[in-house]
Amino acid sequence: MGVIKKVMKTGLGEMGFNKGGGPVNWFPGHMAAASRAIRDRLKLADFVIEVRDSRIPLSSTNEELQPLLAGKRRLIALNKKDLANPNILPKWLRHFESDKQDCLSINAHSKHSVRKLLELVELKLKEVISREPTLLVMVVGVPNVGKSALINCIHRISAEHFPVQEKMKKAVVGPLPGVTQDIAGFKIAHQPSIYVLDTPGVLVPSIPDIETGLKLAATGSVKDSVVGEERIAQYLLAVFNSRGTPLYWKNLNDRKKELQGNGSEGKHEYNVKDLLPNRRKPPDDSAVYYIEDVVTEVQCALSDSFSKFDGNVDDENDMEDLIELQFEALQKAFKIPHTASECRAKVSKKFLTLFRMGKLGSFILDHVPDTGKPVSDFDRVPDTCKPVSNLDHVSDSCKPVSNLDHVPDTYKPVSSKIL
Ligand SMILES: Nc1nc2c(ncn2[C@@H]2O[C@H](COP(=O)(O)OP(=O)(O)OP(=O)(O)O)[C@@H](O)[C@H]2O)c(=O)[nH]1
Numbered sequence: 001m002g003v004i005k006k007v008m009k010t011g012l013g014e015m016g017f018n019k020g021g022g023p024v025n026w027f028p029g030h031m032a033a034a035s036r037a038i039r040d041r042l043k044l045a046d047f048v049i050e051v052r053d054s055r056i057p058l059s060s061t062n063e064e065l066q067p068l069l070a071g072k073r074r075l076i077a078l079n080k081k082d083l084a085n086p087n088i089l090p091k092w093l094r095h096f097e098s099d100k101q102d103c104l105s106i107n108a109h110s111k112h113s114v115r116k117l118l119e120l121v122e123l124k125l126k127e128v129i130s131r132e133p134t135l136l137v138m139v140v141g142v143p144n145v146g147k148s149a150l151i152n153c154i155h156r157i158s159a160e161h162f163p164v165q166e167k168m169k170k171a172v173v174g175p176l177p178g179v180t181q182d183i184a185g186f187k188i189a190h191q192p193s194i195y196v197l198d199t200p201g202v203l204v205p206s207i208p209d210i211e212t213g214l215k216l217a218a219t220g221s222v223k224d225s226v227v228g229e230e231r232i233a234q235y236l237l238a239v240f241n242s243r244g245t246p247l248y249w250k251n252l253n254d255r256k257k258e259l260q261g262n263g264s265e266g267k268h269e270y271n272v273k274d275l276l277p278n279r280r281k282p283p284d285d286s287a288v289y290y291i292e293d294v295v296t297e298v299q300c301a302l303s304d305s306f307s308k309f310d311g312n313v314d315d316e317n318d319m320e321d322l323i324e325l326q327f328e329a330l331q332k333a334f335k336i337p338h339t340a341s342e343c344r345a346k347v348s349k350k351f352l353t354l355f356r357m358g359k360l361g362s363f364i365l366d367h368v369p370d371t372g373k374p375v376s377d378f379d380r381v382p383d384t385c386k387p388v389s390n391l392d393h394v395s396d397s398c399k400p401v402s403n404l405d406h407v408p409d410t411y412k413p414v415s416s417k418i419l
Pocket residue numbers: 079080081082083106107108109141142143144145146147148149150172173174175176177178179180181199200201202
């Protein structure tokens with residue numbers, strides 16, 4: 001970890017982001033207004049779902065909201081669990097559990113996953129549900145963690161039980177941070193009436209820790225232009241190199257090649273014309289193969305440069321040299337000509353897109369705080385889930401630890417009023 005910090009402060013510090021090591025400031029007008037409005041509404045909320053990004057369970061905390069949430073019934077929803085390393089995620093759940101904090105990992109696009117969250121909310125609200133005619137559940141969190149996607153999923157689930165006459169109101173969901181700019185309410189149950197409030201994503205006015213800022217940018221909670229795509233890509237490369245990730249990719253692709261050698265998979269065929277975006281059609285096989293091939297090329301480019309590099313990745317200058325070589329390798333893998341304008345920006349953009357789509361693998365960028373407690377058997381990852389090396393990865397065959405995504409048995413739903 002130390003080396004990443006050093007690289008950020010010295011090597012990458014000269015390149016635009018936080019010249020002189022200053023904080024990340026992204027606090028547009030709507031966010032300042034929303035922060036005030038959220039504070040006011042929180043006083044009225046019966047329950048708060050604090051959505052965080054599973055890839056950065058701590059860095060996606062809004063520290064300024066914490067004192068206001070402390071006195072509330074609340075739970076932390078670690079969303080986008082499909083993008084987070086399933087070997088590490090259970091450790092985070094246990095971390096929050098040991099802090100007496102209700103926490104669940106979810107995928108806001110999955111009704112199955114969101115139903116489990118609703119079961120827990122219902123359990124926590126059991127006593128209030130029986131006496132209050134109206135309840136307010138607020139969904140808060142930093143930008144782009146999936147608050148609106150979660151609300152839409154809750155709404156879809158509730159519509160199965162309380163069919164709505166008029167066209168169902170939907171929260172706007174989008175890949176960039178700052179999509180929701182106003183607080184909006186969605187009714188999800190009658191008797192008692194339960195309203196869920198979608199809120200704009202809010203950050204603290206200033207993020208003093210460089211690495212926290214970079215993690216938020218890498219996962220899309222801070223606008224790319226605030227930090228700079230190139231810098232974010234460099235940060236991710238530094239993380240991957242310091243974890244030895246390229247070696248994992250090498251093993252993975254060597255195995256793939258072996259399989260192809262055995263004739264189990266031929267070369268992929270695709271027509272570039274068919275790959276042009278078409279929002280109406282789901283991607284066909286050729287588009288899927290195309291992305292798979294690009295991913296393989298990117299991983300091989302990074303692992304080749306990593307293997308050939310004879311410097312020391314613990315040395316910040318060597319790490320910078322390696323990242324420089326990897327940028328050149330990436331440019332070739334993405335087939336971007338040297339002469340292209342803004343060549344490095346294009347490389348960075350494509351690399352970030354693959355990372356954010358989870359195509360490079362599932363990662364958790366934060367480290368579980370070391371509480372000094374001994375590791376119990378329960379903490380050990382089952383053999384089937386062991387990564388190829390100690391690299392923090394999941395191979396395709398790695399299924400998440402069974403049951404750990406489930407609400408514990410004690411959290412049985414009490415009634416089905418919310419659902
Ligand atoms: N892979 C994955 N993507 C998700 C998940 N939940 C949401 N997303 C995507 O994340 C992006 C942001 O989702 P939103 O629901 O708009 O996020 P938000 O927190 O409301 O964002 P703001 O309104 O900007 O604060 C969208 O592209 C969603 O499709 C999830 O569980 N997994």
